[in-house]
Amino acid sequence: MTDSETFATKQKFFVEPAAKIFNFYLCGEIKEAEEYIEWFQILRSVGETDIVYIRINSEGGDLFSTLQLVRAIQESCYDYLLSRRNLYECCHSGFPEC
Numbered sequence: 001m002t003d004s005e006t007f008a009t010k011q012k013f014f015v016e017p018a019a020k021i022f023n024f025y026l027c028g029e030i031k032e033a034e035e036y037i038e039w040f041q042i043l044r045s046v047g048e049t050d051i052v053y054i055r056i057n058s059e060g061g062d063l064f065s066t067l068q069l070v071r072a073i074q075e076s077c078y079d080y081l082l083s084r085r086n087l088y089e090c091c092h093s094g095f096p097e098c
Helices: 003-008 033-045 063-074 087-093
Strands: 021-027 051-057 080-084
Touching: 033 063
Parallel strands: 021 051, 051 080
Antiparallel strands: none
């Protein structure tokens, strides 16, 4: 249905996109930050109604990349859900939630 059809028939409802769901999987060693540029951009630009799942199964890796990931999460305007496979591994990856 086009906009002109909607106004012509005087519909009493409107459809708006509610949300997108983003799934991020961080498996294995955390690499250099340039490997995650798309992630950082998405995390900083998601909408308030979007849902973001970040699933982490990592033994650690690049501390600066981890800090940049945490910063991108903190700068976003949404509530995030982190799923950690192993608390020990997560703590050694530098995630402050542990």
